[in-house]
Amino acid sequence: MTENYNPAEVESRWQSRWAESGLYRQEVEAGRPKHYALTMLPYPSGDLHIGHWYAMAPSDARARFKRMNGCNVLFPMGFDAFGLPAENAAIERSIHPAKWTYANIEKMRTQLASMGAMFDWRREAVSADPSYYRWSQWFFKKLLELGLAYRKQAAVDFCPHCNTTLAREQVWGDDRHCERCLTPVIKKELEQWFFRTTTYAEELLDFSDIDWPERVKIMQTNWIGRSTGADVVFHTEAGDPIAIFTTRPDTLWGATFMVLAPEHPLVEKITTAGQRETVEAYRQAAERLDEIARETADREKTGVFTGAYAINPVNSELIPIWIADYVLMSYGSGAIMAVPAHDERDFEFATKFDLPIVEVIRAPGRTDEDGPLTEAYVSKAEGHMVNSGRFDGTPTDGAVERVTEWLEAQGSGKAAVNYRLRDWLISRQRYWGAPIPIIYCPDHGPVPVPDADLPVMLPEDVEFVPTGESPLRFHDGFLHTTCPICDQPSLRETDTMDTFMCSSWYQYRYLSPEFDSAPFDPDEGVYWLPVDQYTGGIEHATMHLIYTRFFTKAMREMGLVDFSEPMLALYNQGMVLGEDGDKMSKSKGNVVAPDSLVRKYGADTVRAYLMFFAKWDQGGPWNYDGIKGPQRLLYDVWDLGHHPYQAGAVAATVDRALRRKTHQVIRKVTEDLENFSFNTAVAAIMELRNQLMGAQRSGQVSEAVWNEAVDAMLLLLAPITPHIAEELWQVRGKPYSIHQQPWPQWDAAVAKEETVTLVVQINGKVRDRIEVTAGLDDETLKAMALESEKVRNWLGSEEPRKVIVVRGKLVNIVA
């Protein structure tokens, strides 16, 4: 009689033993192959969500698999600890953000420990620790030195009632109101710090050195949004130059008006007296919306005439200058030439305001008799130029290049590239973040805080009165300092850094979180870097995953690393949905809590179910009944591990069958874990379990084959369900620890089937199945198929026209 499986007891016992014996200590071992497995670090919200488990448990299984396959694996964990929720908690519940955050981290560490993952906690990094943000500040300074950080005016959303700057997610609804008091939000211009991500726009488009999912590469490519075309300079009647960017210089002759962004600096100057009032009113209305609202598609075009005219440089025609909010100041030069005949937006605008539409690209097959265009013709490939002077008749394909060349020769334009990617605004008017290490001196302007004075510490005694500015501004001890150059009274920068900044380099801090003479210990770096396998959610495709690539490229300029990409491979898991198939949310009441699952089933069962229930990159709805499958698996494994096997009358074929199955499953699980196909790996182990249980009942297998199968099953389970595997390994008298054992190897000859089912088709329909010896040649298979009684009945007297043989598998007779 074996004792019953008690996951709670087994799991806590082994977790203690692992910690005591330092089983998951991860150290540099020169000469041994390394594998840096990284999973995205959590925000310390205070409660570990099933989504965290879904991200981390399979990542842990993969890291353990790599370890058993001979790699020295680094698998660290930490916390992205700065951010808005802590500050909100402070305002709402009068808890200091630091207290709230560190209490949450404490709780989440315990929750994480229950997962039984192989994290090396000695390498834990917390972005809110001064020892961490000291280096975030140091990086800010380095970026400034390299010209990759700069300061300029930029707008923030501001609630006049709460008197506070709002984050994007705090602005709600189409009318853009404050989430708390419903007051309409206004824009406020502030001096803010930016990182010049656009410097690397071109390089960021190159993914040739990294193995990342296609969809992430596509999303980043679209996000960076490279467009080629030409910069062309128009002039107003008064002679003021207006630069524009166009992807279609070949349509210049069709430019019948210009549109400036409402905030374009020239608007003030060119607007005529008669139009001033209208223009002013429009500009003020536009200011209330921000780009997000303005860019809402399908919105009807709006705009007003400035009263001014420009000269089209290619044909000297006078064209009116309008302002409209569909032109964005932040892209290109904030001004466009409008070619209504060949741009959908311009067509809509021209139609609404009755502006001329001049066709300059003739679509194939179209003639003058077809009348005016009813929609913009936008093809870049087909058609030819008309109404374009010397270029009449030029085929559209290649016209952009020819016109650009000519513009360059004329001196009225030049080839240009534009990107949608914007520089990264990192200033936050918040308390709970890393202070930007800058001092403003009346004489020397912004001066970086000397390295010796880093970190610029966040003061603890801060009032959380909502104001438009960082609470740091009202902390006299923080605010007032002296200039590092001339020592005269100066003020500190009171904004803090975007938390994405802190999480852009955390993979480097993990290497040596205590190291205090550089962001990371170069001895660790040279061994572990770069990250071999990154895992995490797809939602970070365009923000975090671009920022961290940017950071690594900048670190290359700093001489800190000698590579350009932070993560060589990336895999994105899907999402666990509620049982109803919807996203989990407290309001829907469909949230699955891992802690209670662990209490009820044990961590191993939860881990196995999370890996089993869906393809990992797909995710899907949680199901409380479904977890019974993996639960039964582990109960069965428990019994198999304890069962003192007694061979009875050994039957050679049954014995052989179990041995074959064992090796087939080793092969399958090995391939599946390598490819993140956790669900089919667990399914394969279930098949081995099924066969073992049959063997147990019958007693028809030899003890050697039985032992080989049980040991293999435990080794294959070790990455997936580490506690029960360790327990049973010990029960079976094997040396500690199972996690240090070499991965089982399969023997292809043993895994090979002696017989195969030959499928016989007639015209693609299965008509017979014949068990045949494996490895017969094509001619033999063909002959066997044709001799089949069923085939003869189906064919009758007909002669087959053709016979296709698929090696060792299938014969298709074409009649």
Added chain:
RNA sequence: GGGGCGGUGGCGAAACGGCAGACGCAGCGGACUUAAAAUCCGCCGGGGUAACCCCCGUGUGGGUUCGAAUCCCACCCGCCCUACCA
């Protein structure tokens, strides 16, 4: 509007262009039990048939192929991301 991901039994899902539905959940029948739970054995896409078997079947319609869930084209539906980028 653009981009991405997906649509396979009652459900979650498997399936190098080659036996559709591995594995699991639920269900049904049986065994054990006073009974239930647990466990064990069997069945489990739809239709036809006494049965052997046959026909149909991977969102819809076409195409390529000896052969298509898989490749190509068009469309429908769902989810996610993005949003007038000149």
